[in-house]
Amino acid sequence: MSDYNFAYLDEQTKRMIRRAILKGLAIPGYQVPFASREMPMPYGWGTGGVQVSAAVMTPDDRFKVIDQGADDTTNAVSIRSFFERTAGVATTTKTSEASVIQTRHRIPEEPLREGQILVYQVPIPEPLRFLEPRESETRKMHSLEEYGLMHVKLYEDISRHGHIATSYDYPVKVEGRYVMDPSPIPKFDNPKLGDMAAIQLFGAGREQRIYALPPYTQVVSLDFEDHPFEASKPDHPCALCGAENSYLDEVITDDAGGRMFVCSDTDFCEARQAAGHTGTMNGKDAA
């Protein structure tokens, strides 16, 4: 690891990224441009998140990476080992033990606390992109708070599906000011964005944008009066730990089309099972 500066990036680059992060924290929900660096991994692998993690990491940190809630996907494993090698930091899979958590597609079920930092990998930071491809125009819309277009998107959803079918990337308004894309987390996680004790940082590598939510920020999911936002999830308990209020993945259990719903947050699920909670499918509880 002596081949690298601590956490791979050189100190000038980290300073530049930290300036962008501080600016993002000062203007919650505002997309701050930054000069994204080449990282030794493809863009789809969360280079924005990796750069943000590298810029905030200290030798005392304990680092956790989750990908769709799991610590053991190829993507999560490789990012974790990247920082083990380049920063020599301790790592963990336990949400409560981690000081920096990099995530793709989920917010941990266990409430985060002050002092923790949650770093999101963001593919497309611009929530208005869907209907207005011109960057010059979206920038103006943000600066003038012209957000009618976001509701056009939701209107189209309802007119096509009878309800707001957007289930990921569900747009939010931050502190009554900036409309923000929360990255492709399920809308089930949207309520956790608001009033969170931890710092939330969002990094988009290819798009070269950083944005942030300081602790205890007001975050409201956009909706209509007659089609209010709902943080929906599959209507089942977890088959392994019996949790009623966690976000579930549907997994195929056998060739005969057997399926079950289990917590997408594996750390949460394992901790519950270790504490004696059981579901219908793990053999301990047949009820």
Add this chain to the structure above:
Amino acid sequence: MTPLLSVQGVTKFYGHHIGCKNVGFDLYPGEVMGIVGESGSGKSTLLNCMAGHLTPDAGAVVFNTRSDGPRDTVTMSEPERRMLSRTDWAFVHQHARDGLRMGVSAGGNVGERLMAVGDRHYGDIRGKAADWLGRVEIDAGRIDDRPTTFSGGMQQRLQIARNLVTGPRLVFMDEPTGGLDVSVQARLLDLLRGLVRDMGLSAIIVTHDLAVVRLLADRLMVMKDGHVVEAGLTDQVLDDPQHAYSQLLVSSVLQV
């Protein structure tokens, strides 16, 4: 009475080339002003200067705002001007695709201005969109279809509905019937005339087509080389043109 719009000495150059020069007139509530002239005479330049799409090099465009009375829209802040253009102003483009979102349903196109000014009730927005589709003679059953599936005439009517849904006080139109078949033009003109009358709209209409101004405009300005060469009541100008160029224009020689 205070004019709704008072245009004073509006001048726009493209480099050394004149776009329009020293144009002034007052438009009173409920009036329709026609602007005619040959291609390149500066009609669109003037219209875009008035509507805030171009910044004039000189002159003032004073609009009688609801809240603060007459304000020069050239010097007001951009947010204020953009707010005007989605509330009290409307702009109908010659090519419907320039004024529509082609990837959004007809209902979403009409609803956009409502949502832009804070409407947050889906049922209400949809109801108003359906009502407006009816008013521009588009079958309510097409509300969820995209404009790409509409004929040229329907697209133009949709653009008009999208613009008028918030009850603007001033409508700018640049060749609203241009590029349409003659029979389609006639129907659109009829529709526009009905809307102007029923809503008491004030409008400024740029056109090549003297039939359009004959039908819609109370007053007329004739432009040539960026200048207004003649202005007056429509019937007077068309029936008894004073300026040599206007005489040429209304004579069949220049009729297109």
